[in-house]
Amino acid sequence: MARRSPAKVIGGRLLQALPVILLATFMVFSLLKLVPGDIAVTLAGDNATDARIEEIRKVYGLDRPFLVQYGTWLGNAVQGDLSQSLLSGEKVATSISRAFPNTLLIVSIALLLALATGIPMGIVAAIKPNGWVDKTVSMVASLGVAIPGFWLAMILVAEISLKLNWLPATGAKSFAVSPLEAIRHALLPGIAIAAYGMAEVARQLRGSLLEVLSSQYVRTLHAKGLSMTRILWQHGLKNVSVNLFTIISLLVNRMLAATVVIEAVFAIPGLGSLIVRGAIQRDFPIVQGVVFTMVIVVIMVNLIADLLCAAVDPRIEQ
Amino acid sequence: METAHPAERISGAAAAGSRHALMSVRGLGIRFKTAQGIWQATRKIDFDIAPGERVGIVGESGCGKTITGLSILRLLPNNLSGLDGSIMFDGVDLASCSTRTMRGIRGRRIAMIFQEPMSALDPVFTVGHQIAETLRVHTNVSKDEARAQTIDMLRRVGIASPERRIDEYPHQLSGGMRQRVMIAAALICGPQLLIADEPTTALDVTVQAQILDLLRNLSETSKTALMLITHDLGVVAETCTRMITMYAGEVIEDATVDAALVRPLHPYTSGLLRSLPHLSPRLGRLPSIPGRVPSIAEMPDGCRFRARCPHAIAGCEAEQELLDAGEGRKVRCWRFRELDLPGALQHAASAPIAGRVVRQ
Numbered sequence: 001m002a003r004r005s006p007a008k009v010i011g012g013r014l015l016q017a018l019p020v021i022l023l024a025t026f027m028v029f030s031l032l033k034l035v036p037g038d039i040a041v042t043l044a045g046d047n048a049t050d051a052r053i054e055e056i057r058k059v060y061g062l063d064r065p066f067l068v069q070y071g072t073w074l075g076n077a078v079q080g081d082l083s084q085s086l087l088s089g090e091k092v093a094t095s096i097s098r099a100f101p102n103t104l105l106i107v108s109i110a111l112l113l114a115l116a117t118g119i120p121m122g123i124v125a126a127i128k129p130n131g132w133v134d135k136t137v138s139m140v141a142s143l144g145v146a147i148p149g150f151w152l153a154m155i156l157v158a159e160i161s162l163k164l165n166w167l168p169a170t171g172a173k174s175f176a177v178s179p180l181e182a183i184r185h186a187l188l189p190g191i192a193i194a195a196y197g198m199a200e201v202a203r204q205l206r207g208s209l210l211e212v213l214s215s216q217y218v219r220t221l222h223a224k225g226l227s228m229t230r231i232l233w234q235h236g237l238k239n240v241s242v243n244l245f246t247i248i249s250l251l252v253n254r255m256l257a258a259t260v261v262i263e264a265v266f267a268i269p270g271l272g273s274l275i276v277r278g279a280i281q282r283d284f285p286i287v288q289g290v291v292f293t294m295v296i297v298v299i300m301v302n303l304i305a306d307l308l309c310a311a312v313d314p315r316i317e318q
Numbered sequence: 319m320e321t322a323h324p325a326e327r328i329s330g331a332a333a334a335g336s337r338h339a340l341m342s343v344r345g346l347g348i349r350f351k352t353a354q355g356i357w358q359a360t361r362k363i364d365f366d367i368a369p370g371e372r373v374g375i376v377g378e379s380g381c382g383k384t385i386t387g388l389s390i391l392r393l394l395p396n397n398l399s400g401l402d403g404s405i406m407f408d409g410v411d412l413a414s415c416s417t418r419t420m421r422g423i424r425g426r427r428i429a430m431i432f433q434e435p436m437s438a439l440d441p442v443f444t445v446g447h448q449i450a451e452t453l454r455v456h457t458n459v460s461k462d463e464a465r466a467q468t469i470d471m472l473r474r475v476g477i478a479s480p481e482r483r484i485d486e487y488p489h490q491l492s493g494g495m496r497q498r499v500m501i502a503a504a505l506i507c508g509p510q511l512l513i514a515d516e517p518t519t520a521l522d523v524t525v526q527a528q529i530l531d532l533l534r535n536l537s538e539t540s541k542t543a544l545m546l547i548t549h550d551l552g553v554v555a556e557t558c559t560r561m562i563t564m565y566a567g568e569v570i571e572d573a574t575v576d577a578a579l580v581r582p583l584h585p586y587t588s589g590l591l592r593s594l595p596h597l598s599p600r601l602g603r604l605p606s607i608p609g610r611v612p613s614i615a616e617m618p619d620g621c622r623f624r625a626r627c628p629h630a631i632a633g634c635e636a637e638q639e640l641l642d643a644g645e646g647r648k649v650r651c652w653r654f655r656e657l658d659l660p661g662a663l664q665h666a667a668s669a670p671i672a673g674r675v676v677r678q
Binding site for chain 1: 422455
């Protein structure tokens with residue numbers, strides 16, 4: 001069975017990513033142009049004359065046709081230049097590199113928490129299906145799915161920061177400067193996002209583990225004299241890990257999306273806040289830059305998950 | 319006893335073989351919980367398997383033969399409600415022994431293979447791992463030694479270039495090869511009994527014969543007793559020395575294959591033999607047994623076959639015991655002495671087994 005080399009697989013996957021990046025940035029660009037509001041008016045300031053606004057439009061190239069504007073942006077982006085913010089004049093790449101670590105920390109903490117709680121929950125639930133442990137897990141998981149992240153975030157702020165004063169309620173600290181402070185700031189937003197992830201991991205893992213444990217090959221393993229522990233940890237986990245990797249990659253995508261709201265609640269200067277501000281101010285280079293970054297992150301995460309799946313399951317043709 | 323080398327164990331058992339059965343099943347009844355209440359899948363199952371003997375368990379689907387096989391290794395589904403009777407294997411009652419004892423017997427002294435070799439093998443481990451696994455669970459052999467023995471075992475089950483195949487995954491093998499791998503994993507610890515549940519049903523006809531040959535040869539050379547569960551009388555005739563017929567959860571006949579094929583004592587066995595396509599003469603329609611197996615809910619008293627039996631008379635509604643018919647034969651029919659039933663090899667000359675069987 002001929003297998004392609006990992007380098008070729010990765011190259012091929014990145015090629016597939018190109019149309020996704022094109023489509024995503026083009027759609028966001030179109031949406032920004034469709035919604036009412038004009039950045040030239042903002043830039044011109046109060047009491048500006050129409051002539052002044054028109055002049056600003058010309059300076060920033062906002063008078064050019066829609067497709068030309070998009071084409072210019074794309075041409076620069078391909079060369080690694082995400083251009084500047086229309087409002088502040090700061091390089092978009094600089095804004096993103098300042099905001100991204102904050103978002104990355106929140107998502108990493110959320111993912112770690114979700115896996116650290118969801119995986120054990122899924123396993124204990126699957127060992128005795130329909131037992132009281134299983135029922136408790138499924139109840140907790142239902143809660144996790146049903147509770148909106150922003151609501152949980154507000155409750156956490158009210159109880160844990162304001163009442164108990166254990167953790168800071170807002171803001172972020174640089175991980176490079178003081179890791180502990182950075183984690184303390186990211187913990188509550190991380191928990192708020194992790195609740196859904198925990199529920200999803202627990203439910204999906206329970207389901208796929210149950211399917212594996214009731215399979216015919218597990219009966220063979222019993223017939224060979226293997227202990228339940230060995231069947232579960234060796235054969236069970238290897239067989240469900242493919243599903244687990246897929247769950248994780250979907251979860252990361254979802255968590256990235258969730259940061260938009262959560263960063264607003266906790267006033268964290270991350271990618272989410274950046275794109276929201278950019279969208280409100282019609283500062284399209286910012287919005288485009290963030291979308292571009294997020295698409296790349298999502299594609300990378302999916303690629304890693306695919307490679308891990310292929311490493312575990314020999315049936316997957318790369 | 320637990321540390322004995324497989325070869326010594328077998329020779330020891332073979333010496334006592336004439337008098338002692340390797341396994342003695344007595345009064346085995348299996349009950350399941352269902353939505354409709356307790357479901358008695360089998361009852362009053364009695365049979366022995368001698369060391370090295372090849373026994374076929376035959377019957378229609380749903381007669382309880384697979385459940386009986388699974389119950390020996392206690393691999394029954396979770397909705398099991400109770401196990402009656404005893405399964406004595408070398409002084410241990412498998413029906414009541416501890417889980418730990420059972421685990422020591424599974425794979426090492428009694429092995430089992432299943433119908434679908436594809437789904438019976440773990441897809442994400444190499445076949446070598448899955449064969450060596452049995453050995454490594456039950457013995458302290460080193461990794462290298464286990465690998466060497468696995469390659470040797472693969473060769474014994476007829477897999478070409480085992481050094482290469484050992485590192486392949488189940489999906490890279492053909493159906494016949496997968497079943498050979500299953501057999502290798504089952505026999506690597508040198509068990510005294512191999513339970514094979516429809517081992518060839520999922521395979522191509524040409525491969526079927528090869529696998530049956532392999533099972534018979536391995537059973538002969540390594541003195542492993544074989545319990546072959548099948549609905550196919552042809553498979554039993556080719557492979558086994560004794561045949562146990564089951565009907566509606568009971569053993570109804572137990573005889574050597576030769577005796578059962580030529581002169582069955584139970585009307586049901588006779589009916590089964592006569593409905594074999596390749597053994598029947600090519601005249602007209604194939605005889606079949608009229609009616610259907612009674613459902614669990616409305617199991618009749620007495621003989622369970624009587625509603626379909628052409629020889630049923632008053633008296634068949636009495637409880638039927640497994641009677642000794644001499645020459646080691648047993649039958650669950652009180653009329654067996656008066657009936658002269660046709661077997662597989664002579665029905666051209668004899669009358670149809672039932673007026674209800676239409677012949678054209």
